[in-house]
Amino acid sequence: MTLSILAVDDSRTMRDMIRLALEPAGFTVTTADDGIHGVEVLNGIAPDAIITDINMPRMDGFGFIDAVRGQVKHRATPILVLTTEAAPELKARARNAGATGWIVKPFDPAKLIKALQMVAG
Amino acid sequence: MPELDPMAEIRASFFIECEELLEALQDGLETMAEDSGDLETINVVFRAVHSIKGGAGAFGLEALVRFAHRYETVLDAVRSHVMVADGDAIKLFFRAADHLSDLVRESRDNGVLPEAEGNAILTQLDALLGDNGVEEVEETEIDFQPMGLALDLGLPDLDALPPAGPAEFTIHFTPQPELYETGNEPFMILRNLAELGPCEVTCTTENVPLLRDCVSNGGYLAWTVKLCADISQDDIIAVFDFVEGLCDLTIESMQSAPSSKVSPALPDLPPLQDEPPRQIVPEAPAPMPAARSDTPATPKAKAATQPAAKAVVRVDLDRIERLVNLVGELVINQAMLSQSLESSGLSPHSDSMNGLEEFQRLTRDIQDSVMMIRAQPVKSLFQRMSRIVRECSAAVRKDVRLVTEGDTTEVDKTVIERLSDPLTHMIRNAVDHGLETTEDRRAAGKPEQGVVKLTAAHRSGRVIIEVSDDGGGINRPKVQQIAAKKGLIAADANLSDVEIDNLLFLPGFSTATEVSNLSGRGVGMDVVRNAIQSLGGRITITSSPGTGTTFSISLPLTLAVLDGMVVHVAGETMVLPLNLVIETLTIDHDNLEQTRPGMNVVRVRGEFVSLFDLGVELGYRSAQESYLDSVVLLIADEAGSRAALIVDEIQDQRQVVIKGLDESFYRAPGIAAATILGDGQIALILDPADIIAQAQSNASVLSPKLMEMTQ
Numbered sequence: 006m007t008l009s010i011l012a013v014d015d016s017r018t019m020r021d022m023i024r025l026a027l028e029p030a031g032f033t034v035t036t037a038d039d040g041i042h043g044v045e046v047l048n049g050i051a052p053d054a055i056i057t058d059i060n061m062p063r064m065d066g067f068g069f070i071d072a073v074r075g076q077v078k079h080r081a082t083p084i085l086v087l088t089t090e091a092a093p094e095l096k097a098r099a100r101n102a103g104a105t106g107w108i109v110k111p112f113d114p115a116k117l118i119k120a121l122q123m124v125a126g
Numbered sequence: 127m128p129e130l131d132p133m134a135e136i137r138a139s140f141f142i143e144c145e146e147l148l149e150a151l152q153d154g155l156e157t158m159a160e161d162s163g164d165l166e167t168i169n170v171v172f173r174a175v176h177s178i179k180g181g182a183g184a185f186g187l188e189a190l191v192r193f194a195h196r197y198e199t200v201l202d203a204v205r206s207h208v209m210v211a212d213g214d215a216i217k218l219f220f221r222a223a224d225h226l227s228d229l230v231r232e233s234r235d236n237g238v239l240p241e242a243e244g245n246a247i248l249t250q251l252d253a254l255l256g257d258n259g260v261e262e263v264e265e266t267e268i269d270f271q272p273m274g275l276a277l278d279l280g281l282p283d284l285d286a287l288p289p290a291g292p293a294e295f296t297i298h299f300t301p302q303p304e305l306y307e308t309g310n311e312p313f314m315i316l317r318n319l320a321e322l323g324p325c326e327v328t329c330t331t332e333n334v335p336l337l338r339d340c341v342s343n344g345g346y347l348a349w350t351v352k353l354c355a356d357i358s359q360d361d362i363i364a365v366f367d368f369v370e371g372l373c374d375l376t377i378e379s380m381q382s383a384p385s386s387k388v389s390p391a392l393p394d395l396p397p398l399q400d401e402p403p404r405q406i407v408p409e410a411p412a413p414m415p416a417a418r419s420d421t422p423a424t425p426k427a428k429a430a431t432q433p434a435a436k437a438v439v440r441v442d443l444d445r446i447e448r449l450v451n452l453v454g455e456l457v458i459n460q461a462m463l464s465q466s467l468e469s470s471g472l473s474p475h476s477d478s479m480n481g482l483e484e485f486q487r488l489t490r491d492i493q494d495s496v497m498m499i500r501a502q503p504v505k506s507l508f509q510r511m512s513r514i515v516r517e518c519s520a521a522v523r524k525d526v527r528l529v530t531e532g533d534t535t536e537v538d539k540t541v542i543e544r545l546s547d548p549l550t551h552m553i554r555n556a557v558d559h560g561l562e563t564t565e566d567r568r569a570a571g572k573p574e575q576g577v578v579k580l581t582a583a584h585r586s587g588r589v590i591i592e593v594s595d596d597g598g599g600i601n602r603p604k605v606q607q608i609a610a611k612k613g614l615i616a617a618d619a620n621l622s623d624v625e626i627d628n629l630l631f632l633p634g635f636s637t638a639t640e641v642s643n644l645s646g647r648g649v650g651m652d653v654v655r656n657a658i659q660s661l662g663g664r665i666t667i668t669s670s671p672g673t674g675t676t677f678s679i680s681l682p683l684t685l686a687v688l689d690g691m692v693v694h695v696a697g698e699t700m701v702l703p704l705n706l707v708i709e710t711l712t713i714d715h716d717n718l719e720q721t722r723p724g725m726n727v728v729r730v731r732g733e734f735v736s737l738f739d740l741g742v743e744l745g746y747r748s749a750q751e752s753y754l755d756s757v758v759l760l761i762a763d764e765a766g767s768r769a770a771l772i773v774d775e776i777q778d779q780r781q782v783v784i785k786g787l788d789e790s791f792y793r794a795p796g797i798a799a800a801t802i803l804g805d806g807q808i809a810l811i812l813d814p815a816d817i818i819a820q821a822q823s824n825a826s827v828l829s830p831k832l833m834e835m836t837q
Contacts, residue, residue: 015173018140018181025132060173074307083309105309106368111183123318124310124368 008125009033011050013043013069014058014087019110023056023087026114032121040064044072047079054083054125056108056117059095067102074103083124087112140181141234142440145506147174148227152509155223159216165205171219172201178226187233190226193244197222200251208255215254217516222247224513293355295362296378300348303341305372316349318365323355345373443539446499453489453496454783460489461780461804490781501536504582504591507545508533511553511580518557524564525575526557535582537589541661541681545591548657552593552677553578555651560595560675570672572596585680588705594676600669602626609635627667631655662784662798664815688811690782692803693759694775696746699809701782701801706761706814708768710776713737713756726753728770730760736818739772743817744796761814769818780804784811795820 010032012023020036027034035050037043039061047055055073059066066086073079083105088095096107105124108117154171179194201219203209211219225240225247232239297319301312319325330348340346353362362377363370464482472478508530519526537545561567561576568574579594602623609629610617621629629635633652658665663681682688690701709730711717717729718737726737737758741747750756753772762768782801787793798813 016177016180017143018136018184019177021132021136021139022184025136060176062170062173074309081306081309081311083311100304100308100372103308110180111186120368123365124314126314126317 008053011052012056013037015061040069056085059088070102144230150174168205189239190229294380295353297351298376300374301345303345326352465804503534505533514553529579532582548654556595561597589681591679596674599671692777693773696741701811708760735770737770
């Protein structure tokens with residue numbers, strides 16, 4: 006089954022990496038550059054899962070998750086947080102904001118795929 | 127492996143991104159240095175370092191990750207108001223940024239990483255943090271285990287177990303409302319369990335209230351799963367990784383081929399349930415909430431200059447070069463075409479001629495657009511210079527501030543690259559020689575902090591870049607004395623201020639009484655001038671005692687095309703840059719004056735301007751008997767000095783494609799480059815300002831050669 010993913014990260018390198026990891030595995034990847042852009046992009050698509058970075062300009066990952074969860078149709082969309090920070094408080098904060106799970110950067114493509122499949126089929 | 131190529135590409139793109147991030151970092155630090163920075167500035171700085179770390183981690187650039195992480199830790203402390211970044215701290219941040227940029231470069235080129243310097247900076251960074259530093263260092267080790275998903279639930283022995291036979295697990299799973307709120311889905315979890323092995327799932331519905339009492343995401347359902355598989359308990363826990371703490375979970379195992387060690391692992395489960403409170407209630411949310419709540423509220427001017435997400439295409443420079451060359455050929459071709467059409471005697475109102483006009487306009491538009499592709503803001507160059515100022519002011523122990531203006535001025539990329547060396551040298555000179563020592567400044571009643579100013583601006587089709595300092599100005603008597611001592615000028619030469627200043631450009635001239643290890647590297651201003659000249663530019667000095675010196679570089683916008691005036695001199699066809707030609711006139715009895723033999727002036731609107739015969743200056747012919755009725759071009763260079771050049775005939779005004787003269791040609795004074803005209807003939811492009819300078823110095827002091835020639 007093809008899953009469509011929205012990946013939000015301010016680093017072009019990371020967006021490229023996510024694309025490179027997921028597209029060969031049959032995922033459809035849409036990217037956005039920061040939280041605000043992510044919300045804009047989300048208007049036009051209905052992804053099966055969302056991956057987001059935490060530290061981003063304009064609107065950070067927490068703000069973005071809030072905004073997504075604020076939309077009724079995305080109350081149950083799985084959101085994975087992609088972060089370099091493994092600190093438990095950050096995980097807790099992400100979860101409090103409504104994140105479904107997290108992946109610690111640098112990620113292993115296989116793990117990312119597995120995590121996505123775990124939450125989104 | 128097909129992934130190799132895209133990875134290499136992403137790696138290359140990562141380093142390009144690093145350049146951008148480093149630029150943002152510099153900008154941010156500069157803002158912080160100016161007004162100690164609002165929160166968004168610190169966020170930008172933090173994010174820049176953070177993103178470099180993130181990318182570096184993906185490519186296994188460990189040294190880069192390690193340095194960036196500790197740098198980031200300190201920045202994070204500033205961000206969360208744990209510490210205040212004072213002047214010294216910001217200076218250190220600048221040094222760390224410089225080092226980070228070194229690391230990026232060395233990592234990219236697989237070069238040698240300057241570890242010792244890095245460690246020194248890290249030690250100082252850690253010192254800023256005080257006690258917190260030690261704690262963070264430990265975290266470094268944990269943070270970068272590439273396997274972020276590893277669970278640490280105190281089940282270390284399990285991994286060591288020999289593969290046991292299929293075990294039967296009974297899993298009781300009761301989601302809490304939070305599980306649904308975070309977008310987790312029990313169905314997915316059950317399915318993931320089923321993927322581990324055959325499952326028998328029972329759903330407990332006894333807690334489901336009446337429909338009217340239901341809340342949409344209430345956790346009413348519970349499941350009991352009997353799973354029989356050849357797996358360890360770890361594999362099951364991994365399935366529940368994301369919902370750990372969001373559900374009541376118990377796992378019982380009954381080994382069909384009993385293994386003594388599995389059961390003891392069971393008591394480890396309680397921690398699972400103990401953990402939720404710790405995870406859900408953030409005890410130490412110090413850094414993030416502050417950062418987050420303030421972020422949208424402070425849209426500061428500087429923050430607004432952050433990349434406004436422009437669509438950008440990255441193109442190989444070779445392709446652009448090819449395009450530029452082709453456009454150059456197009457221009458030549460178009461010139462040839464118009465020439466042949468004109469000579470064919472067509473009516474200027476014919477369709478062909480109208481079409482040709484349109485063609486000319488389009489060619490020019492294409493040319494301008496192509497040139498725009500190559501144009502880049504000088505900002506990156508200026509930022510490199512701010513680093514030079516920092517390093518070299520530290521080396522000579524002067525307090526120096528670099529002020530830049532016109533960062534956004536766009537210049538041809540090649541020009542920017544080739545300006546780096548001369549500009550570096552000029553900046554070093556300004557700091558080392560231009561500015562006085564702190565004691566001298568204090569004695570002169572100036573602020574202790576010296577200012578070096580770097581500006582860029584577009585002016586009449588050229589780019590003007592100026593390096594100025596607020597130092598003591600050129601010590602002209604000393605300059606003249608040194609020049610005389612070195613035999614560069616006659617001991618009793620009577621020189622004007624401008625002439626003395628220009629002595630600095632003579633090869634082998636150095637004013638520092640003792641050569642410092644900074645600018646005295648055997649590279650003089652003559653090398654700088656040559657570099658600028660090879661770019662088709664010119665450099666001039668203005669200096670006033672006590673208040674400072676300004677070096678002004680004037681460069682063509684592009685290296686490829688020039689608006690020129692085609693003239694004939696002594697049977698040769700030559701091209702003069704049109705922007706230097708102010709007006710044309712004819713000589714008659716009324717406006718010609720002779721100041722002394724071989725030295726004529728022409729009167730233009732009440733002012734006298736030195737008159738030179740271009741043919742003579744270039745050595746094509748000897749002076750004419752009479753210049754009456756000759757055509758004269760009045761030209762002016764950037765410094766404003768004017769001269770009148772005698773030519774035989776003005777042929778045309780047109781765009782010409784500059785073809786550089788190879789190194790192997792003799793670099794004739796006054797000749798800038800060459801071009802191919804519409805009829806296929808080669809013409810030299812003149813550098814009139816150079817001619818003026820040559821002629822003036824010849825005529826005034828230095829050599830009697832010109833006198834012989836003219837007489």
